[in-house]
Amino acid sequence: MSEGNSDIMFAEERQAAIAKLVQERGKVLVPDLVSFFKMSPATIRGDLRDLETRGLIKRTHGGAIPSDAARVGFEPENKDKTVKDRSLKEAIAKKAAELVEDGDIIILDAGLTTKAMCDHLQDKNNLTVIVNDLEIASLLERVDNVSVVVIGGMLRRQFHCTVGPFAVKLLSELNVDKVFLGTNAFSVRKGCTTPDMNQAEVKRTMIRIATQSVLLCDSAKIGKNSFVQFAEPGEIDLVITDSRISEQHLREMTEAGMEVMVEQVY
Structure with missing residues (x-):
């Protein structure tokens, strides 16, 4: 993961970028997101909580994976x-x-x-x-x-x-x-x-x-x-x-x- 420029990012922009990374990579870890966005672990965990509440990701121990609706094998009836x-x-x-x-x-x-x-x-x-x-x-x-x-x-x-x-x-x-x-x-x-x-x-x-x-x-x-x-x-x-x-x-x-x-x- 290369470093990001989140100092000038709004929270909404950062969360959208996190959701995109989760979808593209299949799994992301909190330390990687901290390094990438140059934010505190508490801030990143707060972002993950917000994203999970909106159904965009699913939190796991130490990181996040796509929500069921975002997984490649998911298909609604x-x-x-x-x-x-x-x-x-x-x-x-x-x-x-x-x-x-x-x-x-x-x-x-x-x-x-x-x-x-x-x-x-x-x-x-x-x-x-x-x-x-x-x-x-x-x-x-x-x-x-x-x-x-x-x-x-x-x-x-x-x-x-x-x-x-x-x-x-x-x-x-x-x-x-x-x-x-x-x-x-x-x-x-x-x-x-x-x-x-x-x-x-x-x-x-x-x-x-x-x-x-x-x-x-x-x-x-x-x-x-x-x-x-x-x-x-x-x-x-x-x-x-x-x-x-x-x-x-x-x-x-x-x-x-x-x-x-x-x-x-x-």
Whole structure:
């Protein structure tokens, strides 16, 4: 750890920097933070208490680790997923639906943003939609002029979707025009990542059989990493995100040669 310049830092700035270090390193120790920020152990421990209260880290003996919500293997169940960013997901979903053409054969990956696309497919004609998400299948069942193909497999409890070798085998026999993918996290360095290995294999197969791969990723997920990679950045043809994406992340993605569509939100 190199030395910091916390003499001119406000407490909020220091705590934000500590939270970032914990996330990046996986574990930090109080003596290292004392040296880095040039603050007393009592001040650093106070910072850790505040960060833990806000759910950003978890204190351990002598230091801190990421909170459950920040760990790469953590994934909230569908019923626990927040709705605070619903406007972002709705905007991304609406823009994604505009890419769907009459007569297309598409895949909608499991997830809240792809689920939100269902409301915007009402006016499409002769559309075939392949899904492994039971909730999405139920919504599309009500839409005229849409044929729904449900991929079987092992039901992933609490997430209402199918995964496993049977799902992968069925998908492998198909060819589709477009796949609209969700992700738990995305970074230029690690690509698209998810906590579940079975889910990752299904997503890889979806990408492999599609002519065009479109990633639906709200800005809160960008710059983060989860457990298992399912796509390199170069395997994604288009990313649709929202206008809350940071300038740094947008620059990193475009410099990496990615096509990024930014939907305005307020």
